[in-house]
Amino acid sequence: MMPKTDSKSNANSPDKLAMYKEMLFYRRFEERANLAYTKQKFSGFLHLHIGQEAVCVGVQHALEEQDYLISAYRSHTQAIAKGIPAEQVLSELFGKVTGCSRGKGGSMHMFSKEKRFFGGHGIVGAQAPIAVGGAFAIKYKEEAAVMVCYLGDAAMNQGQVFEAMNMAATWSLPVLFVIENNQYGMGTDISRTTSVDHLYKRALGFDMAHSQVDGMNCVTVYEHMKPTIDKMRVDREPHLVEVLTYRYKGHSVSDPATYRTKEEVQEYQQRDPITQLGALLVKESLASEDELKAWDKEAKEQVKAAERVADAAPKPPQDEVCKHVFV
Numbered sequence: 001m002m003p004k005t006d007s008k009s010n011a012n013s014p015d016k017l018a019m020y021k022e023m024l025f026y027r028r029f030e031e032r033a034n035l036a037y038t039k040q041k042f043s044g045f046l047h048l049h050i051g052q053e054a055v056c057v058g059v060q061h062a063l064e065e066q067d068y069l070i071s072a073y074r075s076h077t078q079a080i081a082k083g084i085p086a087e088q089v090l091s092e093l094f095g096k097v098t099g100c101s102r103g104k105g106g107s108m109h110m111f112s113k114e115k116r117f118f119g120g121h122g123i124v125g126a127q128a129p130i131a132v133g134g135a136f137a138i139k140y141k142e143e144a145a146v147m148v149c150y151l152g153d154a155a156m157n158q159g160q161v162f163e164a165m166n167m168a169a170t171w172s173l174p175v176l177f178v179i180e181n182n183q184y185g186m187g188t189d190i191s192r193t194t195s196v197d198h199l200y201k202r203a204l205g206f207d208m209a210h211s212q213v214d215g216m217n218c219v220t221v222y223e224h225m226k227p228t229i230d231k232m233r234v235d236r237e238p239h240l241v242e243v244l245t246y247r248y249k250g251h252s253v254s255d256p257a258t259y260r261t262k263e264e265v266q267e268y269q270q271r272d273p274i275t276q277l278g279a280l281l282v283k284e285s286l287a288s289e290d291e292l293k294a295w296d297k298e299a300k301e302q303v304k305a306a307e308r309v310a311d312a313a314p315k316p317p318q319d320e321v322c323k324h325v326f327v
Contacts, residue, residue, distance in 0.1 A: 014061060014222045017286060020277045021295055023053040023218060026077035027274060028299045029086060032307060033076065033093060037253055041311075042094050045122075046107050047074040051248040054273035055180055056081050058221025059148065062229050066143065068134050070118040070127045071150040073108035074180075074247075078150065083115040086303070090310035098313040102320065125151065125158030128177070132164045135173035139236065146174045146232050154185025156199050168238040169206035176225075176232060177240045180215065182247045187259045203240040215245030216271045219280070 030048045037046050049056065052074070060081040063069075071078050076093075080086050084100050092099030093107055101111050101120075110120040118134065121127045131149035138145050155161055156179060168175045179199050183190055196202065203210035213224040221243065228239055246268040250257035257265075281287040287295075 014219050016219065016277060016281060016284075019057050019061060019218050019222070020274070020281060020287075020292075021299070022057050022081070023274050023277065024296055025086075025299045025302060026053045026056065026080065028296075028303045029080070029089075029306075030076065032303045033090070034249075034253060036090075036093070036307065042106070044106050045073070046093075046253045047251065048247070048249045048253070049074050049077045051268065051272075052180060052182060052215065052245045053077060054218035054221055054277075055178070055215045055243050055245050058215075058218045059178060059225050061222045062225035063148065064145075066116070066145045067148065067229075068116045068118065068138070068145060069148045069150070070131045070134065071120060072124070072127060072152055072155065073120065073122050074152070075110055075120045075150070076107070079110035079112070079117055079120070082112070082117040084110065084112045084117060086306040087309040090306050091313050094310050094313070095315060096310060096313035097316040097320070098310075102324070103316045104320070104324070125155040125161045127151070128155070128158075128161040128164035131175050131177075132168050132173060135168060135175040135238075136171065139171070139173055144233060146176055146229055148176045148178060150178050150180060152185065153179060153181040153183065153190045153199060154188075154193070155179075156202055157185075157193060162202075162205075165203070165206050165208065165238070165240070169208045172237055174232050174236050175238045176229060177238065179240070179242045180245055181242055182245050184247075184251065184260070186251045187255065187257070189259070198242060200240055200242040209237060209239045210241070211239070212242045212244065215243035216268070216273050216276070218273050218277050 027050060030050045034048060056077045069082050076089050079089050088100040089110060092101055092103060092105060092110060095103040097103050101109050108120055108122040119127060127149055131147050135147040138147060181199055185193060198212060200210040200212045214220050232239055248265060278292050282289060
């Protein structure tokens with residue numbers, strides 16, 4: 001279940017209505033997941049993407065169906081954006097057999113071979129070598145695709161990430177490394193653990209193309225990513241992009257986030273990506289305030305409907321415990 005729109009746009013302009021509805025849906029999805037967690041519908045870890053929706057939507061609108069994507073553990077919305085139904089993502093959270101990983105992975109392990117979404121990884125930075133392996137396969141098979149690898153800012157201090165980037169640059173592999181820099185690795189300000197002032201400078205060590213973009217503005221993200229990815233389809237070279245974003249919630253639901261001030265959070269919320277785009281739609285006469293409110297109500301109902309499907313789904317049978325363990 002995904003938000004639908006009747007808006008029209010050409011290949012060179014962003015579909016702002018679709019972007020707005022998708023960000024709204026993802027915000028309400030994550031809020032519903034958080035509520036379900038507090039009701040003890042599932043346990044374990046839960047890392048929310050609230051505040052970072054513009055990154056997911058802006059990047060996804062620049063991709064094509066044949067492209068691959070791999071991520072870390074804050075990946076519910078990225079999985080839905082890549083085409084995994086919201087019902088399957090919620091079912092996975094709830095440990096149901098109808099989940100995209102048959103209820104065995106949970107929050108951090110969304111996956112779909114069909115949709116070319118390869119996780120969801122709980123180990124910090126572990127997705128980078130896998131992304132490079134996937135990009136090598138793309139090159140070997142001469143596919144017209146790119147591999148997108150989402151990384152958190154703290155993952156940029158992991159050795160395997162450096163090794164993976166070196167391979168991507170040395171072998172000319174089409175990997176787009178997307179750093180979602182929300183400024184905190186768990187509870188530590190990235191400035192306390194990193195020697196460079198901008199994380200995109202990490203690419204200099206590999207002579208890799210690099211850039212930086214405002215991740216609180218969905219249209220800006222799209223307009224930056226579209227030509228970047230189009231160029232990668234032609235030159236088949238890797239690119240590192242640092243996206244400056246912010247998470248409103250703690251690192252996980254168990255994190256009270258006392259390491260930052262309320263004023264800091266409020267400052268970023270004033271630049272909220274959904275509010276920004278909504279104001280732009282009204283300014284450009286693409287939507288009215290009443291329509292924005294109606295779409296919000298619709299998104300909430302869509303998420304509730306997805307949750308009802310997940311609630312009704314069965315848990316995996318006992319014989320599942322020994323399945324899908326070895327390849």
